[in-house]
Amino acid sequence: MSTIPNLTLNNGVQIPQLGFGVWQVPDAEATAAVRTAIEAGYRSIDTAAIYENETGTGRALQQAEVAREELFITTKLWNSGTRDWSGPAGRDAVLRAFDESLAKLGLEYLDLYLIHWPRPMHGSYDNVWKAFEQLLADGRVKAVGVSNFGPEQLNRLFETSSLVPALNQVELHPHFPQHELRAFHAEHGIATEAWSPLGQGRDLLTDPALVKVAEKYGRTVAQVVLRWHLQSGVIAIPKSVTPSRIRENLDVTGFELDADDLAVIDGAATGVRLGPDPQTFDWN
Numbered sequence: 001m002s003t004i005p006n007l008t009l010n011n012g013v014q015i016p017q018l019g020f021g022v023w024q025v026p027d028a029e030a031t032a033a034v035r036t037a038i039e040a041g042y043r044s045i046d047t048a049a050i051y052e053n054e055t056g057t058g059r060a061l062q063q064a065e066v067a068r069e070e071l072f073i074t075t076k077l078w079n080s081g082t083r084d085w086s087g088p089a090g091r092d093a094v095l096r097a098f099d100e101s102l103a104k105l106g107l108e109y110l111d112l113y114l115i116h117w118p119r120p121m122h123g124s125y126d127n128v129w130k131a132f133e134q135l136l137a138d139g140r141v142k143a144v145g146v147s148n149f150g151p152e153q154l155n156r157l158f159e160t161s162s163l164v165p166a167l168n169q170v171e172l173h174p175h176f177p178q179h180e181l182r183a184f185h186a187e188h189g190i191a192t193e194a195w196s197p198l199g200q201g202r203d204l205l206t207d208p209a210l211v212k213v214a215e216k217y218g219r220t221v222a223q224v225v226l227r228w229h230l231q232s233g234v235i236a237i238p239k240s241v242t243p244s245r246i247r248e249n250l251d252v253t254g255f256e257l258d259a260d261d262l263a264v265i266d267g268a269a270t271g272v273r274l275g276p277d278p279q280t281f282d283w284n
Ligand SMILES: NC(=O)c1ccc[n+]([C@@H]2O[C@H](COP(=O)([O-])OP(=O)(O)OC[C@H]3O[C@@H](n4cnc5c(N)ncnc54)[C@H](OP(=O)(O)O)[C@@H]3O)[C@@H](O)[C@H]2O)c1
Pocket: 020, 021, 022, 023, 024, 046, 047, 116, 147, 148, 169, 170, 194, 195, 196, 197, 198, 199, 200, 201, 202, 205, 220, 222, 223, 237, 238, 239, 240, 241, 242, 245, 246, 248, 249, 275
């Protein structure tokens, strides 16, 4: 069984540094994938209301032979344009969305709840964050955070609330390493969580520089990339529906990348995102 280290969030809550993501896993397949992940040793699961697989994910959580307190479950508020999140009704809409997610997951509490996208073109989400403050105060969630936020949106939160997000989940992998944002997070006590940590299994995993490093350690490129995340102090949540890959991605604690190889991986940055730019991207 792998021994994934925990990181301590800014409110003292511990989060496993490697978790299991389920974006694009259909609800009907989520139960098997999450069950395989938990059996392999993952204790942190990352879903979202918009993934439409909270029910299937929840089914695996009910079946798991692991105590609830050993699991770390994250889901995200889908703050799309279909509801008025920022207006006066925003707070109640958030609380309703939280209840819906919790019911689908079949849980009494969440470990982490995130605002999924900033949508800065729609102005403030002060009411959303107020609802998050309430959920935290009521003990319905252990930690709250954001996703896809930039320094501008984080500064805005700092101006309106003393509750600093526990983490910011953003696109991050060796081709898009987010150095500046990570430095900003470190300055403010916000943990960095990487989405698409394997570059969505595309060009990153055949990058010749990374293939060379992987060969040196007798590991796969995916394992070397996940090891780079861990040694960079980043939380990673790789997704796979393939049982052998689910296990492979967790088997990353038995080796250490040396400084030269970390530098090679850092040097692979292209600055090209795979996902949309959260500063300009809107969902409807
Ligand atoms: N907050 C956000 O806005 C946001 C956005 C995107 C993602 N996320 C979260 O981050 C999680 C991970 O990101 P992601 O799903 O975009 O991408 P990812 O984890 O970087 O890559 C997943 C892809 O890589 C393949 N793969 C996994 N392990 C592999 C291995 N060892 N060797 C070769 N290929 C491998 C998978 O294929 P198979 O499944 O076929 O094995 C899948 O196609 C998501 O599931 C979600 O929880 C959040």
